[in-house]
């Protein structure tokens with residue numbers, strides 16, 4: 184390992200972003216080394232990843248999983264130390280050996296470890312958009328206080344980051360920025376009638392037209408809640424009011440997002456729909472490295488098209504605008520209610536269109552006054568989860 188090699192902790196290594204991150208890291212063994220890998224349910228895959236990448240630490244969900252993994256690693260001659268539980272996720276995110284943290288756990292479960300990385304002043308490569316949805320103000324405050332480097336991995340926000348002037352300091356007006364434009368694929372049901380949305384299957388909802396992703400974010404893309412979460416994420420990352428963040432449906436997912444400038448210029452980032460590009464940029468910024476992705480062939484692409492999002496058929500996007508403008512803990516409630524409703528849809532307990540109904544009910548019923556700590560937000564998150572779980576039964 185060279186002295187300048189970057190020590191990476193990969194939170195959520197067994198997921199879609201986790202695996203893509205390992206693909207990029209494997210292309211550059213001289214540039215990066217793995218400090219820690221973390222998994223939740225996929226122990227066999229974590230074992231294989233430890234054998235291949237030999238991290239210093241592996242984190243699993245509980246004592247039983249740790250007792251299973253330790254002897255397997257030992258027999259294989261791998262000296263990775265196995266830790267367990269939520270606290271261990273925060274530990275590996277803030278170790279002195281860790282230079283950079285890829286935050287790729289799904290859902291609000293990723294918040295505390297991402298916060299630990301931010302508080303410890305790490306290079307935080309943020310895929311876990313839910314951290315900013317639940318705790319945007321506290322998260323950005325922690326980044327500023329510690330001097331952490333926050334690099335967006337979500338493709339749209341990474342595209343905006345690439346389209347902003349270099350040395351951008353958070354002052355949009357001084358940089359001549361007028362608006363941000365988030366592109367949305369429209370999901371698998373872009374052209375479906377409202378009545379038919381009541382009957383779509385889990386398999387259809389998880390079949391994203393352009394991206395290969397985990398199941399939760401795939402359902403979010405299908406309801407357009409993903410774009411709602413990304414609106415809130417963009418608000419916090421780039422210090423932009425919701426009124427200056429447009430959402431445009433672009434079914435090809437080739438333009439990953441854009442920045443409008445005061446002089447009428449629009450700067451966009453384009454690329455194949457492959458997360459290895461934004462992951463590679465977050466890992467190598469301000470430089471660029473090979474990501475192993477297919478190059479765009481404009482002649483094969485033909486045309487790029489645009490249309491307005493339909494918030495009547497996809498009310499989750501409207502609910503996210505509503506939560507952002509309500510402030511307080513509304514975005515935390517929106518996220519928690521959505522996580523429970525999506526899990527219930529994936530388990531066959533509610534229909535696709537019920538997801539928005541559950542989120543709307545939680546926002547209407549619960550106290551949305553602002554929490555001032557992560558513990559307070561997690562209590563509000565738990566309250567919203569209980570509320571929706573009780574309604575679903």
Ligand SMILES: NC(=O)C1=CN([C@@H]2O[C@H](COP(=O)(O)OP(=O)(O)OC[C@H]3O[C@@H](n4cnc5c(N)ncnc54)[C@H](OP(=O)(O)O)[C@@H]3O)[C@@H](O)[C@H]2O)C=CC1
Nearest residue numbers: 195197198199200222223224225288289292310311396397
């Ligand atoms: N996939 C994509 O292309 C994109 C994803 N994102 C965001 O990145 C994040 C990850 O998404 P994705 O990779 O698709 O998700 P996946 O479901 O594929 O992977 C999630 C990862 O988190 C782990 N995990 C799940 N629950 C817990 C928990 N309670 N505690 C600790 N670890 C847990 C999983 O472990 P295990 O598998 O072992 O159970 C897995 O490693 C999400 O926030 C998503 O919105 C953003 C842009 C694009």
Ligand SMILES: CC(=O)[C@@H](O)[C@H](O)COP(=O)(O)O
Nearest residue numbers: 337338367368369370404409
């Ligand atoms: C790859 C990525 O960043 C996802 O968030 C993706 O953007 C989902 O696509 P849509 O939500 O636009 O369908």
Ligand SMILES: [Mn+2]
Nearest residue numbers: 337338339413
């Ligand atoms: Mn995205």
